[in-house]
Amino acid sequence: DRLVIATHNPGKLAEMRELLSPHGVEAISAGELGLGEPEETGDTFRANAAIKAIAAAKASGLPSFADDSGLVVEALDGAPGIYSARWAGETKDFTAAMTRIERLLQERGATTSDKRRAHFVSALCVAWPDDHLEEVEARADGILVWPPRGTAGFGYDPAFQPDGHTRTFGEMTSIEKHGLPPLGLGLSHRARAFVKLAEICLD
Numbered sequence: 311d312r313l314v315i316a317t318h319n320p321g322k323l324a325e326m327r328e329l330l331s332p333h334g335v336e337a338i339s340a341g342e343l344g345l346g347e348p349e350e351t352g353d354t355f356r357a358n359a360a361i362k363a364i365a366a367a368k369a370s371g372l373p374s375f376a377d378d379s380g381l382v383v384e385a386l387d388g389a390p391g392i393y394s395a396r397w398a399g400e401t402k403d404f405t406a407a408m409t410r411i412e413r414l415l416q417e418r419g420a421t422t423s424d425k426r427r428a429h430f431v432s433a434l435c436v437a438w439p440d441d442h443l444e445e446v447e448a449r450a451d452g453i454l455v456w457p458p459r460g461t462a463g464f465g466y467d468p469a470f471q472p473d474g475h476t477r478t479f480g481e482m483t484s485i486e487k488h489g490l491p492p493l494g495l496g497l498s499h500r501a502r503a504f505v506k507l508a509e510i511c512l513d
């Protein structure tokens with residue numbers, strides 16, 4: 311079975327490959343196939359995941375797997391949300407994006423952890439060339455810490471400490487971030503969404 315992973319984000323690609331690896335599918339990335347990036351015009355994570363998966367399935371003729379994800383900060387009315395990648399700008403400066411979030415939290419007096427709640431969302435979509443679609447979504451809840459800690463992972467990982475843990479995603483190995491055995495299945499939003507998807511269509 312060949313599957314296209316429809317992302318141009320290297321951090322995400324690495325995680326999606328790891329999550330797929332026990333399922334015996336040969337995964338090729340959108341970059342390796344030279345596929346372009348469709349414009350993400352949806353107003354939900356789910357809609358943008360479908361846009362990316364459908365575009366890759368049409369362009370490649372292969373089943374295609376996309377993730378649309380982001381960080382939802384409760385005290386900021388859900389920002390940056392579906393704009394999480396765009397907040398880092400063309401230069402993908404996530405230090406600047408994390409600093410901007412922290413400044414906004416300070417302006418709102420969000421100093422205690424109950425006011426610093428946030429969650430990551432991952433919407434996953436698999437699209438087949440015959441137009442069949444499967445879609446799932448999951449979240450991981452936690453708090454935002456300042457300053458950011460750790461250099462693992464990507465994006466906003468150093469600022470996010472999941473509930474029940476004392477380390478940020480940036481301080482975890484990818485195995486720990488996924489919550490894979492021996493630590494239990496499904497810690498990150500992406501790993502949790504993946505568990506749902508695997509139940510539907512991967513085995």
Ligand code: ITT
Pocket residue numbers: 316317318319322350362377378379380381394395430463464465466467479498500
């Ligand atoms: P593709 O569309 O090519 O997949 P992208 O980076 O543009 O790549 P999104 O539009 O889904 O992807 O943006 C999601 C952003 O949310 C991503 O760039 C990260 O900054 C952030 N994000 C999502 N999942 C994350 C995670 O597990 N850890 C840290 N940040 C994450």
